[in-house]
Amino acid sequence: MALFDGSLLISMHKEIGMSMKKLLVVALALVLFATPVALGGQVKAQDDFPTQRTITVTGYGVAYGAPDVVRVGLGVEAVNEDILTAVNDGSDRMNAVLQALQDAGVAAEDIRTEYYSIYQDYGYGTPMEGGEQPVPRYRVSTTVTVTVRDTDNVAELVSAAVAAGANIVNYVQFDISDRSALESEARNDAIADARSRADQIAATLGVTVGEPLRIVEGFNQYPMPEFFGGGGGAGAAGSVPPISQGQLSVSMAVTITYAVQ
Known part of the structure; x- marks a missing residue:
């Protein structure tokens, strides 16, 4: 009996080739059948989650209060x-002065040293009679920040000093020691202003404002110092300009994105 039968090997090769062809045909049919289903599912998913419509507005609020502390430089x-x-x-x-x-x-x-310096002033640009340069002078400066609680x-x-x-x-700055109450009032006004703006826009466009999706607090603004200048020789009491405390304001802004229905 022959150990190697060539005809048997050829027959097995043909059968394997036919089987592979059948598998490829079946696989191709499955791919062609599944593709429309997948594409249809993708389109349906997009339809189920449309892009959400929104309105973004910024509201502003201001609250006023009387100062209860003053800082003088x-x-x-x-x-x-x-x-x-x-x-x-x-x-x-x-x-x-102290x-x-x-x-x-x-x-x-309530008295804090803010600045102390010693420097030599050569007086450049101010020649003396005869064209000679002035003798260098030393300038010694000391400034303090004074917190005054009786506004x-x-x-x-200041006149006494x-x-x-x-x-x-250098400055007279009125302030409020605790601004939290004014900040809350201004923030609430800013939120109400933002909603009013959103409602106005929505009414014009014929839509309805929904729930807020995103809220960002913008800024707060505090009073700046009042500057009266400085330098020169010492003056007498009464040479300082009149000082009026008035009222201070705290401003807030909020930017809100609302859903639109």
Whole structure:
């Protein structure tokens, strides 16, 4: 008996080839059958989740309140050709100013040194008679921030400081120690304003405002200092401009995206 039958091998090869062809035909039929179903399912999914329509608006709110604290920036500048004389003069005058502030009712813990400097001023651009350059001078500057809790006494306090030797008044800033209540009031007004704007737009377009989808708080604005200038020689009491506290405002903004029905 032959160990290797060539005709049998050829027959097996033909049968395997026919089987592979049948499998390919069946697989192709399944792909062609499944493709429309998949495409149909995809289109249906898109129809089930249409793009959501929205309106985005920004509302604004402002709340007003009376200040209950004042911060005053003031100080002394001493000038002399001798550095030690300038330092001593500045120190003596600043001590007199600090004493005047405390005599006016300001607590020691409400006075904070803000700035201290010593520098040599060569007086460039201001030649003396005969074309000679002026002798360099030393400038010693000291400024403090004073927290005043009696807002009705600010003008008198500044005048007392100037009379004691202060020749720098950088700012007088009224403030509210706790702004949280005003912030809440302004924020509520901003939210109501945003809804009013959204309703107006929706009514014009013939749609209805739905629930808020996204809320972003924008900004808050606080009062800026009132600047009165500074420098120069010490003045007498009454040389400081009148100071009026008025009212302060806190502004808020919110941007809200609403669903549209």
